Amino acid sequence: MSGKSLFQKVWEDHIVVPESADTPAVLYIDLHLTHEVTSPEAFSVLRSRGQKVRRPDLTLATLDHSTPTVRVASLKDLDIVSEPAAAAQIRVMIENCREFGIELLGFESESRGIVHIIGPELGITQPGKTIVCGDSHTSTHGAFGALAFGIGTTEVGHVLASQCLLQRRPKTLAITVDGQLGPGVTAKDIILAIIGQIGVDGGTGHVIEYRGSAIRSLNMEQRMTICNMSIEAGARAGMIAPDDTTIEYLRNRPMAPKGADWDAAVARWRQLPSDPDAKFDREISIDSSKITPMVTFGTNPGMVVPIAQPVPAATDDSFRKALAYMGVTENRPMLGMPVNVVFVGSCTNARLSDLREAASILRGRKVASTVRMLVVPGSEQVKQAAEREGLHEIFLAAGAEWREAGCSMCLGMNGDVTARGELCVSTSNRNFEGRQGVGARTVLASPLTAAASAIAGRIADPRPLLAH
Amino acid sequence: MEKVTIVKSRTMVLPQTDIDTDQIVPARFLTTTTRKGLGKALFADWRYDRAGNPKPEFLLNRPEAAGCGILVAGNNFGCGSSREHAPWALLDFGIHAVISTEIADIFRGNSLKNGLIPVTVDKATHGWLIENPGAEVTVDVTASKVLLPDGRAVSFPMDGFSKYCLLNGVDQLGYLLKQADAIGRFEDTRSWKP
Numbered sequence: 003m004s005g006k007s008l009f010q011k012v013w014e015d016h017i018v019v020p021e022s023a024d025t026p027a028v029l030y031i032d033l034h035l036t037h038e039v040t041s042p043e044a045f046s047v048l049r050s051r052g053q054k055v056r057r058p059d060l061t062l063a064t065l066d067h068s069t070p071t072v073r074v075a076s077l078k079d080l081d082i083v084s085e086p087a088a089a090a091q092i093r094v095m096i097e098n099c100r101e102f103g104i105e106l107l108g109f110e111s112e113s114r115g116i117v118h119i120i121g122p123e124l125g126i127t128q129p130g131k132t133i134v135c136g137d138s139h140t141s142t143h144g145a146f147g148a149l150a151f152g153i154g155t156t157e158v159g160h161v162l163a164s165q166c167l168l169q170r171r172p173k174t175l176a177i178t179v180d181g182q183l184g185p186g187v188t189a190k191d192i193i194l195a196i197i198g199q200i201g202v203d204g205g206t207g208h209v210i211e212y213r214g215s216a217i218r219s220l221n222m223e224q225r226m227t228i229c230n231m232s233i234e235a236g237a238r239a240g241m242i243a244p245d246d247t248t249i250e251y252l253r254n255r256p257m258a259p260k261g262a263d264w265d266a267a268v269a270r271w272r273q274l275p276s277d278p279d280a281k282f283d284r285e286i287s288i289d290s291s292k293i294t295p296m297v298t299f300g301t302n303p304g305m306v307v308p309i310a311q312p313v314p315a316a317t318d319d320s321f322r323k324a325l326a327y328m329g330v331t332e333n334r335p336m337l338g339m340p341v342n343v344v345f346v347g348s349c350t351n352a353r354l355s356d357l358r359e360a361a362s363i364l365r366g367r368k369v370a371s372t373v374r375m376l377v378v379p380g381s382e383q384v385k386q387a388a389e390r391e392g393l394h395e396i397f398l399a400a401g402a403e404w405r406e407a408g409c410s411m412c413l414g415m416n417g418d419v420t421a422r423g424e425l426c427v428s429t430s431n432r433n434f435e436g437r438q439g440v441g442a443r444t445v446l447a448s449p450l451t452a453a454a455s456a457i458a459g460r461i462a463d464p465r466p467l468l469a470h
Numbered sequence: 471m472e473k474v475t476i477v478k479s480r481t482m483v484l485p486q487t488d489i490d491t492d493q494i495v496p497a498r499f500l501t502t503t504t505r506k507g508l509g510k511a512l513f514a515d516w517r518y519d520r521a522g523n524p525k526p527e528f529l530l531n532r533p534e535a536a537g538c539g540i541l542v543a544g545n546n547f548g549c550g551s552s553r554e555h556a557p558w559a560l561l562d563f564g565i566h567a568v569i570s571t572e573i574a575d576i577f578r579g580n581s582l583k584n585g586l587i588p589v590t591v592d593k594a595t596h597g598w599l600i601e602n603p604g605a606e607v608t609v610d611v612t613a614s615k616v617l618l619p620d621g622r623a624v625s626f627p628m629d630g631f632s633k634y635c636l637l638n639g640v641d642q643l644g645y646l647l648k649q650a651d652a653i654g655r656f657e658d659t660r661s662w663k664p
Binding site for chain 2: 018019023024025026028030032033039040042043046047051053056060067069085087088090091094127131136137152153154155157159160163164165166168170172188202203206207233236238266267270302304318319320323413414415422432434435436438440441449
């Protein structure tokens with residue numbers, strides 16, 4: 003019998019009722035994260051059925067999606083800065099959490115932020131856990147060796163009421179990334195290169211395990227960037243085996259285990275990595291020494307090229323439609339294309355290391371007069387840490403906006419949008435049509451590339467600007 | 471959930487590949503706190519002009535789309551976000567089955583829990599459906615088959631539990647809550663506590 007993969011170990015540890023030919027498995031959920039957009043209808047269902055939340059102690063709520071990124075000190079402020087529907091949704095979330103006894107990290111909390119940034123930051127995201135949220139980027143938490151995936155609102159209701167989900171076991175895909183990364187090449191470029199190679203449906207039905215020397219060399223924030231975009235390859239989840247880097251990141255985090263519990267947890271986490279003879283349904287290898295800064299050119303994250311390479315020639319109508327939407331010409335590189343907006347933020351790239359990278363390029367330089375640049379920290383904690391280092395002063399001196407934490411222009415739900423026809427170089431995860439505003443054009447890139455493009459006013463390679 | 475056994479309808483066709491949930495329902499419509507009324511937001515950015523008027527050339531606004539309950543779409547339909555607003559909007563508009571060569575995982579799961587039938591077929595069948603918009607097609611959940619006008623019956627995959635839930639209108643939360651004893655035992659006996 004072959005050994006077990008990381009996924010298999012976590013999956014088997016959470017089986018309440020095994021799957022059969024007729025019924026899916028009942029899978030136990032260790033942590034349920036929730037936010038204002040995908041939960042209201044689930045709470046309504048609970049209320050109508052007279053159900054309680056089974057484990058409010060395993061449920062954590064925050065406000066991020068429709069939340070303003072200007073200072074909000076009270077609900078009165080919220081009414082001034084937000085659309086009525088967005089403000090009403092936030093009020094419903096506050097009321098639902100109060101009624102059902104769920105801890106809400108709201109406006110008054112110093113721990114509020116994008117749901118996928120605060121879980122790790124608080125140390126409640128841990129190896130070996132099952133973690134779900136009504137949000138596809140829940141895959142982010144897989145960076146810790148958790149099995150973490152996005153669910154719909156009906157399933158949010160299932161987890162609230164039963165702490166379980168009905169699931170068929172997904173397949174496994176091992177992606178091995180080996181090779182030294184070149185200067186100016188980041189985790190974002192790795193994951194964009196992977197999606198470019200396997201396609202936006204390349205991971206459908208699978209849980210990905212990222213492995214190899216290049217993955218091991220990444221810090222936790224970079225690993226989160228990789229796992230975050232697993233869903234952009236269609237995968238159910240992405241996972242990275244816990245190691246010393248994982249354990250050191252979690253040590254002394256507010257919600258991480260303490261004392262003897264910590265020692266026991268670490269001993270358990272050490273058992274999680276895939277056995278050497280573990281079998282995967284599919285395996286892929288990537289040489290990361292060949293990856294350069296990457297930029298998307300189309301309307302899904304699989305339409306991506308190395309920054310200096312020409313955009314491929316159109317092969318079908320969907321491709322032509324994407325190029326027309328983007329105002330992009332085939333057989334020419336994206337490099338040099340005029341930029342209107344630069345967005346540094348989102349659950350993909352709004353942690354402290356991302357802001358440091360953007361600041362390293364912006365230090366002593368100016369954002370082009372034709373560009374609006376927003377820097378939106380992923381959480382209140384990231385914001386405070388960045389301000390302690392003076393990063394906000396670098397952004398402000400360069401002419402960028404320094405905002406409050408939230409999802410912001412990643413999906414433009416809170417009023418932070420790119421105008422019709424304008425091009426935004428964005429560190430977020432989706433370049434779908436209209437994602438950042440009706441008619442907005444999105445180019446996905448790393449924080450380094452985004453910052454370099456802000457200075458040039460055009461899509462620019464960050465490598466000539468790197469600090470030595 | 472209502473029982474769903476069969477959908478018999480003319481098809482409408484959106485041949486584009488990788489139609490994501492941001493196209494199905496743009497994020498600005500997600501500030502709602504109810505599933506009702508999302509049909510008007512379905513494909514909003516493709517469907518309305520800047521003034522909010524229907525674009526006559528877009529599929530959903532054309533007379534032949536009226537009354538179509540089956541959407542045939544390009545490969546990898548429903549990719550992107552987990553928003554259940556996507557199947558809610560399709561159902562509210564009157565779409566009861568989606569046919570493609572591939573349907574994204576989360577969208578597929580969300581659809582099944584709301585009685586929207588996700589149907590994946592082989593490339594040849596899909597190609598025929600794309601080429602023949604308005605075809606009278608039957609999606610038969612009981613037999614897990616798509617019946618084409620020429621009499622062909624094409625199987626599509628659906629796991630037994632999902633089929634049982636669709637055919638009987640089974641509410642999966644009810645099923646899960648019946649597992650309360652097993653869930654309690656699991657919580658009491660596991661070797662570590664989250």
